[in-house]
Amino acid sequence: MIYRLLHILACVSLLACLIMPLSGCAVNRPTQTTEELERMRIERLRDIDKYRQITLDRYVQRMKIDADAFHAGVDTSPTFDILILSGGGDYGAFGAGFLQGWGSVKDATMHRPTFDVVTGVSTGALIAPFALLGDETSYKRITKLYRNPKEDWASLKDIFFFLPGRESFMSTKGLRRDLEREVDVEVIRRIAQAEREGRTLSIGTTNLDLGVQHPWDLTAEAKKFVERGVPGRFYDILMASAAIPAAFPPVVIDGALYVDGGTTGNILFLNVMHPDDSPLGVYQKRYPNQPVPRFRYWIIINNQLGAEPRIIQPTWISITEASVSTAIRASTLGSLRQLMLQAEVLRRQNVDVEFRYVAIPDSWRPPKAGIFVKETMESLADLGMQMGSDPKAWQSDLFPQLLKEDQPVSPEEHQP
Numbered sequence: 001m002i003y004r005l006l007h008i009l010a011c012v013s014l015l016a017c018l019i020m021p022l023s024g025c026a027v028n029r030p031t032q033t034t035e036e037l038e039r040m041r042i043e044r045l046r047d048i049d050k051y052r053q054i055t056l057d058r059y060v061q062r063m064k065i066d067a068d069a070f071h072a073g074v075d076t077s078p079t080f081d082i083l084i085l086s087g088g089g090d091y092g093a094f095g096a097g098f099l100q101g102w103g104s105v106k107d108a109t110m111h112r113p114t115f116d117v118v119t120g121v122s123t124g125a126l127i128a129p130f131a132l133l134g135d136e137t138s139y140k141r142i143t144k145l146y147r148n149p150k151e152d153w154a155s156l157k158d159i160f161f162f163l164p165g166r167e168s169f170m171s172t173k174g175l176r177r178d179l180e181r182e183v184d185v186e187v188i189r190r191i192a193q194a195e196r197e198g199r200t201l202s203i204g205t206t207n208l209d210l211g212v213q214h215p216w217d218l219t220a221e222a223k224k225f226v227e228r229g230v231p232g233r234f235y236d237i238l239m240a241s242a243a244i245p246a247a248f249p250p251v252v253i254d255g256a257l258y259v260d261g262g263t264t265g266n267i268l269f270l271n272v273m274h275p276d277d278s279p280l281g282v283y284q285k286r287y288p289n290q291p292v293p294r295f296r297y298w299i300i301i302n303n304q305l306g307a308e309p310r311i312i313q314p315t316w317i318s319i320t321e322a323s324v325s326t327a328i329r330a331s332t333l334g335s336l337r338q339l340m341l342q343a344e345v346l347r348r349q350n351v352d353v354e355f356r357y358v359a360i361p362d363s364w365r366p367p368k369a370g371i372f373v374k375e376t377m378e379s380l381a382d383l384g385m386q387m388g389s390d391p392k393a394w395q396s397d398l399f400p401q402l403l404k405e406d407q408p409v410s411p412e413e414h415q416p
Contacts, residue, residue, distance in 0.1 A: 029257070041210055044256060051217055055200055055270060058219075059279035060286060062116050062198035067290040078293035081113040083131055084269055084339075085124030086332065087262035088302025089244070092123030093146035093377035094360050095300045097384025099131055100139040110391040113296070119215075119268040121204040121261035123302055125241035129183050129218070132201045133190055145182055147381050149372035150174050154248065168249045176239055188234060192226045195219035204261030204268035205240045208250065213264035266332040267299065269339055275349060294352040297343060298394075299336065301359035305329060308362070336398055356394040358387060 032040070062080070069075040085095055102112040112134075120128030130142040152174030157166070191201055201218040216237045225231045233253065240251035240258035250259045261268065272278040276285075284292070307329060312322045336357060343355040364383060366376040387393035 029252075037209075040256070044207060044210055044214070045212075048212070048214060051215055052270065054220065055202060055215075055217055056272075056279050056282060058195075058198055058200050059117065059270070060283045062200075063279070063283045063293055064287060064290065065198050066116075066293055067287065070291055078291055079113070079296060080117075080293040081115045081296045081298065082117040082269070083115045083119070083128075084267050084297065084299040085118070085120040085127050085131065086267045086299070086301045086303065087122030087124055087242075087260065089123055090146075090149065090372045090377055091302045091360065091380060092127055093143075093380035094384040095124065095302045096127055096139075096143040096146045097381035098300055098358065098388035099127070099384075100136075100143045101385035101388025103136055103139060104389045105391055107391055110394075115199070115298075117200045117202070119202040119204065120241070121266055121268050122242045122244075124267075124300070125203045125238050125261065126179065128201055128203065129187060129191060129238075132194055132199065132219075133187065138187075141182060143381055143385075145178065146377055147374075149374055149377055150178065151372075153178070153372050168243075168247060170247050170249075172239065172243075172248050175242075176235065179238060180235055183235070183238070185231065188222045188225050188231055191219055191222035195223050202268055203237055203241050204265055205237065205258045206261055206263040208245075208257045208259055208263075210256075211264075213261065213268075214258065215268055262328065265335060266328060267301075267335050267339070269335075269342075271338070271342075275345060278346075280346065280349070280351065292351055294354070295343070295346060296354040297339065297356065299339070299357035301332065301357060303329075303332070304360045304362050304364065305333060306362035308365075333398065340398065354396075356396055358393050358395060 059080075063078070066075060066078040066080065070078045088094070099112070105111045114134050115131060118128045118132040120126070120131075127142055130138040152171070154170045154172055154175065156169060157171045194201070199219065201222075203216045203218050205214050205216060206212070207214040218234065218237060221234045221237065225234055236251050236253050237258075240253060241261045242248065243250050243259045245259045245263060248260075250257050252258070270279065275281050280292070280295075283290070307322075307326060312318050340355055343353045346353045360380070360383070364380075366373070367379050368375045370376070
């Protein structure tokens with residue numbers, strides 16, 4: 001969706017420049033001194049480091065639970081399943097449909113598991129709570145939501161939406177309303193229960209004040225809700241993760257300004273450089289005589305990894321749109337390669353690791369232009385269900401699939 005919004009944003013920017021004198025309606029945030037900003041930076045980075053430590057400890061806790069189940073004869077093969085859901089706006093209908101379709105797979109090695117970890121960014125963040133719950137009703141619930149978009153999920157605020165002082169030119173009040181209805185109190189309570197089981201729900205956002213990716217532990221946030229009865233921040237984090245800059249309103253959390261997690265990373269995973277500091281490394285140090293689980297990475301990309309070939313006109317609007325969309329795709333591929341490298345490092349430690357991803361086929365085209373269009377989202381949900389039910393839809397390498405799927409085209413066929 002972000003690619004289609006870029007063209008609108010570019011046009012709006014030009015209009016805004018023409019009427020700059022009318023921009024006196026800006027809402028200013030409190031100013032801070034350099035010392036205060038530096039103190040805030042240190043506090044936020046400490047929060048991020050604390051998140052990493054808490055989630056790492058919970059990963060280790062979950063591995064120990066799986067090992068205990070193995071010793072008790074409940075589980076014949078300890079497996080640690082990680083689901084990673086990317087951004088993609090309304091194209092999240094693909095991921096929702098895929099997860100539901102996956103439930104029909106009977107192959108014991110490829111059936112949809114109960115995930116130990118679920119991470120989500122942007123539209124992936126909205127799907128992630130239902131994936132963590134993992135029951136058929138939850139998967140049907142989120143797919144139904146994506147199949148039935150509402151006009152007020154993303155609507156122009158008013159006739160002055162384009163003024164530079166506005167925080168965004170669209171309102172997402174309708175999206176939040178429906179999100180709060182679907183991710184209700186009972187869903188949050190069940191997520192809190194998953195935290196007690198050692199399972200993790202992580203959501204990626206972008207802290208614009210610091211210019212860094214800020215991951216959130218939503219299992220911990222759910223636990224806080226159960227203890228305190230205030231769910232607001234839970235929804236704030238989900239909306240922040242999906243807040244496309246300029247298009248959708250940013251979200252202020254604890255005094256900092258947050259926007260779409262895809263701004264700093266279209267997929268979220270625990271990035272640990274040294275093997276000894278990884279969840280597995282810590283687990284082996286704490287429990288040296290316990291069986292090492294098999295790791296399985298399942299990545300769902302709610303977009304196409306290849307751009308649609310077209311002639312880009314030499315205008316600043318076309319160039320901006322194409323450049324940003326290319327940068328986002330390249331960043332996603334880069335993150336996938338990094339995650340694939342982490343999997344290879346584990347393999348070299350004699351750990352059984354499986355790495356799989358799926359994306360919207362490059363050949364797919366939306367049946368109708370626009371954002372949150374029912375026909376398009378229905379098409380994507382149907383496509384996702386079809387691919388999800390087929391284990392062969394999963395890919396394990398990142399090389400272009402074109403020559404594998406189609407016959408090579410000879411040079412003579414290009415001649416006029």
